[in-house]
Amino acid sequence: MASSVLPALASLPSTLSLDLPSLPLGQITEWLPVWVTPIYAIAVGLLLGAAASVVVYGVLALLSFLPPLGRIADSPRRGNILSLILGAVFAAGLCYLYVPLADTYSQTLILPLVAIGLVLGYAVIYGMWHRTRKEWGEMLTEGIVPYLLSIAGIFVLLGLAGSYFVAEPMTFVRSAAQVNLVGDGTRRLELTIPGADPSVGPDEAIFHPQQVDYDLASLSELTIETDKTVMIADAAEVQDFSRAPTRIDAGERLTFRYEDRDVPPLPGDPSLLHIQNRELDPATVVITTTSVPNIPQISQAVGIGIFVFLCVSGLVAFRQAAPRVWALALSTAKNEMAQTLYLILVAMGVIGVIIFSIYPFNTLGDDIRMFKDSSVTLIMVLAMVQAVWSAGTAVSEEIEGRTALTVLSKPVSRRSFLLGKYAGIVMTVAVMFVIIGAFLLVLMAYKPLYDARETSQAAPVWQVGFEEIMSTVPVLGLYFMQTMIIAAIAVALATRLPLLANLILCFVIYVIGNLTSPLVASAEGNNELVAFFGNLIAVVVPNLNVFNVQSALDSGNQVPWIYLAGAFNYLVCFAVAIWMLAMILFEDRDLA
DSSP states (O other): OGGGTHHHHHTOOTTOOOSOOOOOGGGHHHHHHHHHHHHHHHHHHHHHHHHHHHHHHHHHHHHTTSHHHHTGGGSHHHHHHHHHHHHHHHHHHHHHHHGGGGGGGGGGGHHHHHHHHHHHHHHHHHHTSHHHHHSHHHHTTSTTHHHHHHHHHHHHHHHHHGGGGSSSHHHHHHHHTTOOSSSSSEEEEEEEEOOOOTTSOGGGOOEEEOOOOOOGGGEEEEEEEESSOEEEESSSSGGGOSSOOEEEOTTOEEEEEGGGTOOOSSOSSGGGOEEEEOSSSOEEEEEEEEEOOSSTTHHHHHHHHHHHHHHHHHHHHHHHHOHHHHHHHHHHHHHHHTSHHHHHHHHHHHHHHHHHHHOOOOOSSOHHHHHHHHHHHHHHHHHHHHHHHHHIIIIIHHHHTTHHHHHHTSSOOHHHHHHHHHHHHHHHHHHHHHHHHHHHHHHHHHHHHHHHHHTTOOOOOHHHHHHHHHHHHHHHHHHHHHHHHHHHHHHHHHTTSOHHHHHHHHHHHHHHHTTHHHHHHHHTTSOHHHHHHHHHHHHHSOOGGGGOOHHHHHTTOOOOHHHHHHHHHHHHHHHHHHHHHHHHHHHTOOOO
């Protein structure tokens, strides 16, 4: 994966300019909306997440004034028990709602949903704690939180500033309310229409009003089935019809799709719907509607908002439920982010992403793919270097310098020490991913415009840039998980090895981990000894191919979001195994 990054940097022409090409003034109204609209959509999602966090934790803060609720977490034992119970309830509810929707991959969602449920359980119990109400100012101004809030705030400001160039910006906000949080928006309505009067002919039969609620503007598909011949109109009397009624014969299935631009069979106002049964027996009319937002892309923006809310909940749960581990993590993150190396790596990442955005890869139309592949790989490599270096300075050097002995002389266990160090390293890496990733996403929205202008093509629609952004986000998530695995290995090895040995061994594990699948495949059909060693390596060394989606990027396929759930399962299982190994290595380590 890193092979696609280094040659590109080495082959840069000496005359390459980093200035983005200026656009003629007359083209600004054509090109700028295409660039800023994806950023505005993401800003809407960030604001929705922030608003949800303010509302939920504002309500919990008010509940903390009630003594029975505000004092629950005064006893850590009681707080943990109630948090686990409430978390189990949340987890069961989430699994009930979302696991059946995954069909073949339903089992993949169980562990992530259980983890989310537990986080929400702890966040609710400790969000009602009276101490949490008083410490919100500290939580939002300590550690990595100000950095993350600053990046999100700048993104929101860019989006709001660009809303002037967005066509109908409030449509994005209204579409957010139409997002289907559960299911695909399919709704089935069954109507019973009385039979016609035998004394009159079918044409004189009564048009019966129907109490049905729907929104044609948000319907992507509509299906009407009936067992009798019926007529659908928008009034009770013929002289009041604004259009010709729609006839549906018995056993016929009428389908309307918004993408076909057909005239819908139902009136735009649901209160005007009238149905006539042209037969003597009662008719059963089944209307199946599938609703999507007016702007379908807003669903992914709402997903970003949900992620923001979960991050806030994780902050509350972690800081308040595990204060000692949080203090160690906070101290580790502060120390590592203040190092010169960290600033150099972040600067290298930002400059590298900018260079890749304007570098001509000469791929005959696949420059966006190469830009994406090179950028995410560069971010991951830099983050891994930082993670291993941090493990050496935060664990190895503190053990050798007897600083760890001072920390452990306080009421801090060795388990909390390792967990705090690992959490602090992950926080440090997360900030790096967010900072460089923010530059990447902004440039990713501009890249289709840049390529179109360089090839003298028409300006693409804004949806192209947005889809490129949203196809990059899951890749960043997978590479962040891969970095977390390397960081866990580095922390475990740092309990026994110095920095240089740790760095070399982590590099070897990274290389072998990306070759695990080919090794196992090559062992098939060979002698038993070769097959044994191939399978042994696959068991001992993490299979980092789980997080490697370069083949999907090369083929232009988007990584499905559910794949991240499977990768999360592997991350949790391997991280637990590494943590147990780290405890074994650290338990009998002489710190004196």
